Every structure is written in structure tokens, then in C-alpha cells.
Amino acid sequence: MRFPYSEKVLEHFRHPHNVGQIEHPDGKAIEGSPACGDMVAVYIKVDSETKRIADIKFESYGCASNIATGSIITDLAKGKTIDEAKKITWKEASDALGGLPPIKAHCSVLAVEGLRTAIRNYEERHGLVKDKEPTTVEALRRRLRHVMNPLTGLDLVRTKLIKEIEMKDGTVRVVVDLPADHQFASAIKEDIIEKVEPLWDVEKVLVEFTE
Amino acid sequence: MFGKLVYLDNAASTRLDERVLEAMKPYFFETYAVATSEFGYSIGIEAKEALEKARGTLTPALGASPEELIFTSGSTESSNLALKGVAMALGEKKGRHIITSKIEDFPVLNSAKSLEKQGFRITYLNVDSEGFVDFDQLRGSLTDDTILVSVQHANQEIGTIQDIESIGRLCREKGVIFHTDATHTFTRVPLDVRKMPVDLITISAHTIHGPKGIGGLYTRKGTPIKNLMDGGFQEFNLRAGLENIPGAVGFAKAVELVTPEENEQLMTMRDRLIDRVLSEIPHTTLNGHRWKRTPHNANITFHFVEGESITLHLDMRGFAVSTGSACFSRSLQASHVILGIGGDHERAHGSVRFTFGRYNTMEDANGVVEAIAEIVKELRAISPLRETTA
Numbered sequence: 001m002r003f004p005y006s007e008k009v010l011e012h013f014r015h016p017h018n019v020g021q022i023e024h025p026d027g028k029a030i031e032g033s034p035a036c037g038d039m040v041a042v043y044i045k046v047d048s049e050t051k052r053i054a055d056i057k058f059e060s061y062g063c064a065s066n067i068a069t070g071s072i073i074t075d076l077a078k079g080k081t082i083d084e085a086k087k088i089t090w091k092e093a094s095d096a097l098g099g100l101p102p103i104k105a106h107c108s109v110l111a112v113e114g115l116r117t118a119i120r121n122y123e124e125r126h127g128l129v130k131d132k133e134p135t136t137v138e139a140l141r142r143r144l145r146h147v148m149n150p151l152t153g154l155d156l157v158r159t160k161l162i163k164e165i166e167m168k169d170g171t172v173r174v175v176v177d178l179p180a181d182h183q184f185a186s187a188i189k190e191d192i193i194e195k196v197e198p199l200w201d202v203e204k205v206l207v208e209f210t211e
Numbered sequence: 212m213f214g215k216l217v218y219l220d221n222a223a224s225t226r227l228d229e230r231v232l233e234a235m236k237p238y239f240f241e242t243y244a245v246a247t248s249e250f251g252y253s254i255g256i257e258a259k260e261a262l263e264k265a266r267g268t269l270t271p272a273l274g275a276s277p278e279e280l281i282f283t284s285g286s287t288e289s290s291n292l293a294l295k296g297v298a299m300a301l302g303e304k305k306g307r308h309i310i311t312s313k314i315e316d317f318p319v320l321n322s323a324k325s326l327e328k329q330g331f332r333i334t335y336l337n338v339d340s341e342g343f344v345d346f347d348q349l350r351g352s353l354t355d356d357t358i359l360v361s362v363q364h365a366n367q368e369i370g371t372i373q374d375i376e377s378i379g380r381l382c383r384e385k386g387v388i389f390h391t392d393a394t395h396t397f398t399r400v401p402l403d404v405r406k407m408p409v410d411l412i413t414i415s416a417h418t419i420h421g422p423k424g425i426g427g428l429y430t431r432k433g434t435p436i437k438n439l440m441d442g443g444f445q446e447f448n449l450r451a452g453l454e455n456i457p458g459a460v461g462f463a464k465a466v467e468l469v470t471p472e473e474n475e476q477l478m479t480m481r482d483r484l485i486d487r488v489l490s491e492i493p494h495t496t497l498n499g500h501r502w503k504r505t506p507h508n509a510n511i512t513f514h515f516v517e518g519e520s521i522t523l524h525l526d527m528r529g530f531a532v533s534t535g536s537a538c539f540s541r542s543l544q545a546s547h548v549i550l551g552i553g554g555d556h557e558r559a560h561g562s563v564r565f566t567f568g569r570y571n572t573m574e575d576a577n578g579v580v581e582a583i584a585e586i587v588k589e590l591r592a593i594s595p596l597r598e599t600t601a
Contacts, residue, residue: 001526001527003527005523010527013520014524014527016593019592019593030595037517037536037537037538037545037556037560038517038538039595039596040595059593059594059595060594060595061515061516061517061594061595061596062517062520062538063519063520063536063538064519064520064523066517067520067593
């Protein structure tokens with residue numbers, strides 16, 4: 001039989017490592033959305049002394065390359081310090097899997113982003129963000145690129161659904177160009193809060209809709 | 212290592228029937244002349260006779276006369292010829308408006324889009340949650356400018372069979388040409404042009420255990436249509452190019468071999484699969500209508516899991532199926548059919564199409580249900596979506 005993936009990918013796809021959730025994780029991240037086709041959740045436990053990743057788990061709603069990348073990236077990250085783990089690239093993950101079909105790159109990048117976001121989430125929650133620069137509107141816009149519009153599977157910034165972003169005295173105000181009774185309004189609102197709230201100088205997130 | 216392959220993607224392609232191959236063979240090795248050489252030598256006459264005999268065998272399956280069928284290279288060419296041929300014949304004389312549906316297969320959909328770029332106005336009809344076209348929208352869209360309506364007989368993914376009799380009658384009242392893509396229904400679902408007001412019908416051999424590379428376009432006598440390819444005077448001057456005589460002979464044989472009993476048998480396997488999946492696997496949704504669907508098609512969404520993962524796991528266990536997931540398609544686009552029936556992306560990504568054929572058995576239907584039940588359970592166990600909604 002022939003498959004469109006390497007043996008290594010198939011092995012991790014069939015028997016993924018480090019699958020599941022961690023209760024009370026020190027850091028977590030959810031990247032992608034069901035709408036864009038793939039979604040990955042990453043949970044980490046960090047040793048507060050050594051800053052090493054003591055435990056890591058992932059969950060995937062995705063295709064074979066998404067599952068396999070989640071499996072290999074958690075293998076690679078386990079036991080590394082958060083600074084080392086942050087530097088793991090998609091290329092390293094892909095090489096460790098014996099290569100991925102180019103068209104599948106976007107499915108597997110999510111797992112790599114998931115790991116980085118989980119580490120950042122840990123750093124933010126534990127006051128470890130070193131360069132504490134004040135959050136700018138530009139930085140907020142970058143974050144909102146990770147919030148998906150389930151209708152199109154593309155992010156809110158790219159689909160021009162962000163009408164206004166304001167940052168004032170620790171309060172972020174985001175205006176989304178959708179009616180409040182839109183079928184995905186509450187999902188989008190939750191997602192925005194989850195992505196923006198961990199920023200060190202953000203105290204409150206207000207999400208408003210246009211109608 | 213994995214045992215025999217259970218092929219459940221018969222809407223995409225089918226295994227050739229040996230009897231079809233046997234019927235074709237003489238036209239590769241003995242009667243290999245072209246049909247246009249009938250005035251030159253005897254095997255030219257034989258070739259011409261074989262072609263016309265094949266045509267005469269095929270057309271009764273549609274209630275048509277032999278001179279109303281043009282052989283083509285398959286469904287894609289047939290639908291291109293129907294849409295563009297009519298547009299070229301009537302675009303200047305009558306009008307530049309064409310009506311089709313949102314869930315057509317790509318030959319029709321992309322022919323329409325291509326005509327749109329050339330200045331034709333296209334209405335893409337909405338469909339309801341089971342895939343039936345909005346009849347009122349169709350009625351309201353027909354204008355004096357409308358030259359063609361193209362609505363498929365049944366859908367390629369969800370199998371929904373349209374009420375083409377009513378659509379055809381409406382077109383007839385307004386004097387508009389009606390084309391239907393019958394790729395997935397020909398010989399499986401009755402379609403008789405003596406009863407149904409249809410002017411153009413796309414058919415193909417590859418879906419009924421015939422060879423690839425041969426199809427046809429039924430063209431009702433008097434339908435204004437222009438040829439797309441220039442060349443010789445084959446196929447009533449509507450399709451230039453050397454006739455594919457072995458293909459035509461194989462197509463005719465394939466049609467002869469389909470029986471009502473076989474269609475019944477396909478339907479029994481389909482129903483077993485649908486009933487078992489819906490009752491045994493939680494969080495599943497049938498896509499399309501429960502009964503008004505092609506006899507061999509089952510399309511089901513398995514929520515909280517992604518289709519490519521399901522198909523790959525099934526493949527490892529020896530089952531071949533297809534999915535509407537974006538990850539499965541070359542365009543990375545989710546199924547336009549599932550989105551068209553009002554499904555969200557999640558419903559498209561988790562959709563799996565099972566299509567039965569002559570070489571499947573009830574054991575295959577039961578086997579795939581048992582395999583997919585296990586696979587879906589495993590994939591749901593690692594999915595972050597399960598808890599929020601399960």
C-alpha cells in the first residue's frame with residue numbers, strides 16, 4: 001500500500017505521543033479553529049525552578065500532518081527549557097518527521113505556533129515577559145490575527161472584520177464589524193478575550209459589535 | 212499486509228467490468244479503422260457500424276433516438292459543450308443569462324464562471340438543507356434574456372436527486388433550454404426524455420464500470436448548440452476529433468450490464484450503512500435527503516473529527532472513501548456542496564462520502580461501519596472539540 005506521507009508521519013499519526021489535557025496547566029494555547037479545518041490545543045507544566053517543560057500534552061482536530069506535528073513537537077519540547085523550546089522551528093519538526101508534503105505545511109504550522117503560544121501564555125501569567133513594552137494597537141492587531149472568523153476560516157484582520165482597536169489605561173476595546181446576534185458573535189468574543197487578556201498591561205477587554 | 216481493498220469511492224471512478232473489456236478488445240486489434248473511412252475499405256465500414264451500434268444501444272436508456280447522442284471524452288467535455296455550446300449559439304441572438312445551482316459539479320460550475328468572465332450573467336440558485344434547488348428562486352430568475360438552465364440530476368457528493376421534471380417543465384413554458392448533468396444517475400435513476408422535458412444531458416461511462424475517457428451529451432433534436440472544437444465532421448458536426456470506437460463500444464456494454472436488481476442491491480447496502488452509522492455512532496449527521504438520493508450514495512458528517520484523518524485511517528484498514536474536508540482537496544477548499552446546503556466548515560470537514568458499486572458486498576458495508584466506529588472514537592478522544600459540544 002502507498003500513502004502520501006512518510007513512514008514517520010504515519011507512525012505518529014497512528015499512535016500519537018503526549019495526547020490529552022493537563023489539569024491546571026501552567027500555560028495553554030488553542031490555535032486555529034474548526035472553520036479553518038484544523039485546530040490544536042497545547043498544555044504545558046513548567047518546573048518553576050529550572051524553567052524546564054516538565055509535562056506537555058496536545059489535542060488535535062485535524063488531518064494527519066496536524067496530528068503528527070503535534071506529536072513530534074511535544075516530544076521535542078519535553079524536558080527542554082522554555083527558552084530552548086520556543087526556538088523549535090517548523091523545519092525541525094518537519095525534518096524529524098521525515099518531511100511533510102508542501103501543501104500540508106499550513107496544517108502542521110499550527111502545532112508549532114501552539115507550542116510557542118502556550119509558552120508565551122505561561123510567561124505572561126507568571127510575570128516573566130522580559131521586555132515589558134506597553135501594548136500598542138499594532139501589537140493587538142497582531143494578536144487578533146490569531147482569531148478566526150468561522151464563516152471564512154480566515155482571521156479577523158485579514159477578513160477586515162476589525163473596525164476599531166483602542167488601548168486606554170489597561171482597557172482594550174475591540175469593535176467587530178458583525179451584528180451582535182451573528183451566529184458566531186459569542187465565539188469570536190470569547191476568542192478575542194482569550195487571546196488579548198494575558199498581555200501584562202491589559203486589565204480589561206471589551207468586545208463590541210457594530211449592530 | 213492489509214488484505215483486500217474495499218473500494219467505496221464509486222462516484223469518483225469504478226473498476227472496469229471484464230465483459231466491457233472483452234467487448235472493446237476487437238476494436239483495438241482488429242477493427243481499428245476510423246469510422247470516417249467507411250468509403251475506403253471494409254474495416255472502415257465495420258468501425259462505422261460498431262460506433263452506430265453502440266449509439267443505438269445507449270440511447271434507449273434515455274428514451275432517445277440514436278442521432279440525439281454525441282460521444283465525448285467524458286462528463287467534463289459534455290457539460291462544457293452544453294453550456295458553452297448553447298451560449299455561443301444564442302449569446303448574440305437571444306440573450307446572455309444562464310441559471311445554474313450552487314452545488315453543481317465543477318464542469319458545470321466552472322463553465323458558468325468562465326462564461327461569466329466573458330460577459331454572461333449567471334444566477335447560482337440556492338439549495339435547501341437537503342440540497343434541493345429553490346424552485347421559487349428559479350421561477351423568479353427566468354427572464355426574456357435567459358437562454359439556458361443547467362441543474363444536475365443528482366449531486367456528486369450528497370446524492371440528492373432534483374425534481375428535474377418540474378424544472379424542465381418550467382423551462383419549457385418559458386422557452387428556455389434545459390441541461391442536466393446525469394453523471395451520477397445514468398442507468399441508476401430513471402431518466403426518460405420522452406417524459407421529461409430535458410434538452411441536454413451529460414452522461415459518462417466511468418461511473419458504471421465502463422472505461423474512462425468516454426461520455427456523451429444527449430442533444431434533443433433542434434436544440435441550438437455550437438461545436439467547441441474545430442476539425443473534421445464527426446458526431447453530427449458537433450464534436451470534431453477521431454471517434455473513440457473502443458470507448459463507445461465499452462460504454463454501450465457497460466450500460467447493457469446495469470440491471471434494476473443491481474440498483475436494488477446498491478440501495479440495500481447504502482441503507483444498511485446509513486441506518487447503522489446513524490444509530491450506532493453518536494454525533495453523526497446524514498448529508499442529503501434520506502430517500503431521494505442516488506442508490507449508491509451515503510454521505511455522513513462525523514462531528515468533532517476531521518475527514519482526512521478518517522480517510523487515512525480507513526485506507527490503512529483497506530477501505531477507500533472520500534471526504535469534503537478542505538485538507539483532502541487540492542484547492543484546500545471545504546466542500547462547496549456541504550457549505551451550499553447551509554452546513555458550516557466543521558460539517559464539511561467531518562463529512563465522508565461512501566459510494567457503492569458492482570463489486571461491493573453487504574460485508575463491505577458492515578465492515579466499513581465497524582471500522583469507522585472505532586476510528587471516530589479514537590479521533591474524538593484526541594480532539595479538543597469533543598467536550599464543548601459532546
